[in-house]
Amino acid sequence: MSWARDFLERYLRIPSVSAQGTGVREAVGLLLETFWELGCEARVIETAGNPVVYAEKKTSGASKTLLVYNHYDVQPPEPFEEWISPPWVPTERGGRLYARGVADNKANLAVRLGALKALGDGLPVNLKFTVEGEEEVGSPSLAGFVEKNRSLLAADACLWETGGKDEQGRPDIICGVKGILHAEAVFRGPARDLHSSVGVAVPSPAWNLAHALAGLRAPDGVVTLPHFYDRARRPDEADLAALRAMPYDEEARKKLYGIEGFVGGLSGEDLKEALVFKPTININGLSGGYQGPGSKTVLPKEVRVKFDVRMVPDQEPAEVEAALRAYLARFGAELVDVHGYPPARTPVDSAVVKAAVDSAREAYGKEPWILPLMPASGPMYVYRALAPCVSFGSGHPGTNIHAPNENVIVADLDPAEAHFGAFLRRLSACL
Amino acid sequence: MSWARDFLERYLRIPSVSAQGTGVREAVGLLLETFWELGCEARVIETAGNPVVYAEKKTSGASKTLLVYNHYDVQPPEPFEEWISPPWVPTERGGRLYARGVADNKANLAVRLGALKALGDGLPVNLKFTVEGEEEVGSPSLAGFVEKNRSLLAADACLWETGGKDEQGRPDIICGVKGILHAEAVFRGPARDLHSSVGVAVPSPAWNLAHALAGLRAPDGVVTLPHFYDRARRPDEADLAALRAMPYDEEARKKLYGIEGFVGGLSGEDLKEALVFKPTININGLSGGYQGPGSKTVLPKEVRVKFDVRMVPDQEPAEVEAALRAYLARFGAELVDVHGYPPARTPVDSAVVKAAVDSAREAYGKEPWILPLMPASGPMYVYRALAPCVSFGSGHPGTNIHAPNENVIVADLDPAEAHFGAFLRRLSACL
Numbered sequence: 075m076s077w078a079r080d081f082l083e084r085y086l087r088i089p090s091v092s093a094q095g096t097g098v099r100e101a102v103g104l105l106l107e108t109f110w111e112l113g114c115e116a117r118v119i120e121t122a123g124n125p126v127v128y129a130e131k132k133t134s135g136a137s138k139t140l141l142v143y144n145h146y147d148v149q150p151p152e153p154f155e156e157w158i159s160p161p162w163v164p165t166e167r168g169g170r171l172y173a174r175g176v177a178d179n180k181a182n183l184a185v186r187l188g189a190l191k192a193l194g195d196g197l198p199v200n201l202k203f204t205v206e207g208e209e210e211v212g213s214p215s216l217a218g219f220v221e222k223n224r225s226l227l228a229a230d231a232c233l234w235e236t237g238g239k240d241e242q243g244r245p246d247i248i249c250g251v252k253g254i255l256h257a258e259a260v261f262r263g264p265a266r267d268l269h270s271s272v273g274v275a276v277p278s279p280a281w282n283l284a285h286a287l288a289g290l291r292a293p294d295g296v297v298t299l300p301h302f303y304d305r306a307r308r309p310d311e312a313d314l315a316a317l318r319a320m321p322y323d324e325e326a327r328k329k330l331y332g333i334e335g336f337v338g339g340l341s342g343e344d345l346k347e348a349l350v351f352k353p354t355i356n357i358n359g360l361s362g363g364y365q366g367p368g369s370k371t372v373l374p375k376e377v378r379v380k381f382d383v384r385m386v387p388d389q390e391p392a393e394v395e396a397a398l399r400a401y402l403a404r405f406g407a408e409l410v411d412v413h414g415y416p417p418a419r420t421p422v423d424s425a426v427v428k429a430a431v432d433s434a435r436e437a438y439g440k441e442p443w444i445l446p447l448m449p450a451s452g453p454m455y456v457y458r459a460l461a462p463c464v465s466f467g468s469g470h471p472g473t474n475i476h477a478p479n480e481n482v483i484v485a486d487l488d489p490a491e492a493h494f495g496a497f498l499r500r501l502s503a504c505l
Numbered sequence: 506m507s508w509a510r511d512f513l514e515r516y517l518r519i520p521s522v523s524a525q526g527t528g529v530r531e532a533v534g535l536l537l538e539t540f541w542e543l544g545c546e547a548r549v550i551e552t553a554g555n556p557v558v559y560a561e562k563k564t565s566g567a568s569k570t571l572l573v574y575n576h577y578d579v580q581p582p583e584p585f586e587e588w589i590s591p592p593w594v595p596t597e598r599g600g601r602l603y604a605r606g607v608a609d610n611k612a613n614l615a616v617r618l619g620a621l622k623a624l625g626d627g628l629p630v631n632l633k634f635t636v637e638g639e640e641e642v643g644s645p646s647l648a649g650f651v652e653k654n655r656s657l658l659a660a661d662a663c664l665w666e667t668g669g670k671d672e673q674g675r676p677d678i679i680c681g682v683k684g685i686l687h688a689e690a691v692f693r694g695p696a697r698d699l700h701s702s703v704g705v706a707v708p709s710p711a712w713n714l715a716h717a718l719a720g721l722r723a724p725d726g727v728v729t730l731p732h733f734y735d736r737a738r739r740p741d742e743a744d745l746a747a748l749r750a751m752p753y754d755e756e757a758r759k760k761l762y763g764i765e766g767f768v769g770g771l772s773g774e775d776l777k778e779a780l781v782f783k784p785t786i787n788i789n790g791l792s793g794g795y796q797g798p799g800s801k802t803v804l805p806k807e808v809r810v811k812f813d814v815r816m817v818p819d820q821e822p823a824e825v826e827a828a829l830r831a832y833l834a835r836f837g838a839e840l841v842d843v844h845g846y847p848p849a850r851t852p853v854d855s856a857v858v859k860a861a862v863d864s865a866r867e868a869y870g871k872e873p874w875i876l877p878l879m880p881a882s883g884p885m886y887v888y889r890a891l892a893p894c895v896s897f898g899s900g901h902p903g904t905n906i907h908a909p910n911e912n913v914i915v916a917d918l919d920p921a922e923a924h925f926g927a928f929l930r931r932l933s934a935c936l
Binding site for chain 2: 153252264288348352
């Protein structure tokens with residue numbers, strides 16, 4: 075494990091935050107150097123945005139090819155004051171390794187490269203690695219990259235970036251991701267900030283924001299945007315069987331999140347179905363007017379809300395965007411900074427999923443479980459168009475991804491590395 | 506005028522922002538020095554918060570006393586980037602003098618002191634000046650100050666801080682102010698910021714905020730907090746007559762504010778009645794979650810809204826606060842940082858109002874108009890308990906108080922100074 079851990083700590087010290095434009099060159103440099111060290115042919119492929127690092131290793135006699143997806147960019151680290159150790163200084167504490175991006179998804183690349191190092195020249199399949207740099211800002215250049223390099227990326231299966239285990243240590247095998255639409259709504263009112271004494275008569279963008287949001291999602295969590303659910307595909311029998319077998323420790327999750335209960339009183343199978351198969355709209359941030367100490371009697375000229383929409387198959391980002399735009403226009407709001415991608419899935423009973431399940435059982439000595447669709451999002455759809463996709467990794471339920479004190483459990487790294495090695499062997503047999 | 510202008514420019518350079526705790530000592534020092542220069546006996550009276558500057562000038566043979574209220578504190582200057590000239594550098598441009606606090610209310614004290622300078626020892630009434638330092642944060646110490654100094658402050662009439670003119674240059678005479686309640690509502694959710702992919706199931710404080718606000722005030726501006734209007738006194742016949750005579754140029758105001766129309770389609774007498782006699786709730790600021798560049802898929806653990814409630818006689822701040830607290834508790838929100846004061850009025854047909862009207866006609870050569878209750882707020886209630894109150898001053902419809910580029914029209918300062926002198930003469934005759 076020491077090779078992967080050494081690489082990981084170097085990788086974590088790079089503040090590769092795509093939303094803030096930092097650390098890209100350093101991350102690309104480290105990856106190139108490391109792939110060459112591992113005997114891959116590696117190069118930088120430029121895109122309309124941050125470059126992709128591409129690396130391949132061919133095996134004589136192997137007829138099958140696995141395409142691997144990871145990203146070197148991470149979420150912004152703010153709020154800094156809530157980190158117990160600094161986000162760019164990997165720190166081991168209580169058996170966990172803390173740093174921004176360690177779970178999402180630098181450790182996953184590290185264990186995959188660790189397995190490559192361990193396998194040496196005994197690879198059972200050809201490998202193609204792709205590490206992009208814009209996942210955390212919605213992967214705006216990834217579709218273009220795949221379009222331009224379709225033959226280079228040809229593969230029989232894809233391994234996606236992420237995965238983990240539940241509270242009992244059972245590894246998860248992920249068959250898809252929700253789609254996402256990021257957007258910001260800007261509510262404008264008077265030409266300048268006004269004294270709030272006129273608020274009895276002058277229209278306020280802040281009240282418009284409140285009414286617009288309240289009409290978008292009901293208190294029980296049901297989205298009330300017209301036609302929002304029309305295209306949301308219902309789970310089939312295989313999906314429902316996977317859902318029933320899926321562990322979800324409600325009490326442990328409530329404790330982890332620090333909440334009394336779930337939205338609309340969800341529990342049991344309904345709660346699992348919502349997490350896996352229901353789309354929704356989330357508010358990421360609110361801003362506008364006076365936010366300083368004390369009070370200021372101002373009627374703000376502008377307020378803003380950042381939000382994301384989580385979509386399931388067969389919802390279309392363009393349709394959701396158009397519906398949102400039309401809805402918000404009724405409140406005088408403009409939709410800006412819209413970007414995202416559709417959901418993607420591989421059937422739960424496909425060969426690549428079976429290889430992932432069997433190799434997980436072998437590596438962990440525990441029965442894995444299948445997640446038909448991950449509640450989180452990723453641009454899997456562009457790889458899904460190339461080959462069937464599956465995903466697994468070294469995470470756990472308390473990784474705090476996208477939040478302060480992001481971490482992985484150090485003892486999870488070895489079995490995760492073993493899982494990838496075993497998967498390559500199973501894959502060569504079953505594809 | 507040069508004495509008042511010189512004093513005003515020195516006064517404006519002091520960043521006396523009570524909400525931010527700056528410039529208090531400097532403002533108090535300048536005022537003490539200036540009152541002594543004008544032949545007053547001046548001193549600092551400590552309070553639970555920022556001190557009050559008290560100054561008096563007695564006149565042999567005068568049996569009547571006028572108590573004058575002003576405040577040396579001003580609103581925070583933010584957002585700095587919207588000021589054309591710096592907020593603490595008084596700058597004349599196009600016949601206007603720009604600086605934070607010039608209209609609210611440093612110029613009004615300047616012209617009153619200018620009149621005092623001009624009158625010399627020929628004062629027709631005894632004068633008691635009080636200049637407090639916490640008006641812009643809700644005057645939390647003023648009631649205690651008056652309670653402890655009741656005999657010192659005994660007077661036959663009070664002159665309040667503010668006033669101005671309409672688009673046609675007709676001066677206004679103000680007979681009261683709305684009350685105000687400042688508050689912040691804190692909506693808390695999970696123990697820490699979470700990845701927004703769980704938002705389909707984990708309760709979000711941002712959605713609670715939206716639903717709470719939407720249920721507080723309808724899109725047409727009607728406040729829907731239970732029992733909110735129960736105690737709001739209806740205007741009497743004299744009030745309605747004043748309201749009919751009150752000028753309000755709707756088109757000019759729409760242009761000034763940069764709006765297409767008024768809340769709920771208000772216009773004509775209904776619009777004037779709303780501004781003068783209707784209470785309301787205003788949103789001053791929203792904050793929470795990710796507000797930086799780009800996007801961040803976070804479910805924030807906490808969001809906040811700052812707001813103010815404008816009350817009319819006979820609404821009680823404590824009752825409104827209790828109703829808000831109970832209402833917000835239903836959304837899991839806590840009300841913090843609550844402070845404010847009740848409304849206050851003097852009848853439109855009282856002697857002190859007549860003296861103000863007659864002296865305005867004399868000083869401006871135009872017919873003044875009466876505002877029974879100002880849309881804005883001030884702690885007049887503590888002075889109203891001492892004597893009848895009236896208010897007038899050197900403002901105009903485009904002063905931008907509480908907003909960037911606050912200003913007064915330089916040519917308004919001379920007639921405002923003359924008005925105060927004439928008022929003192931009229932007052933000695935009619936009281």
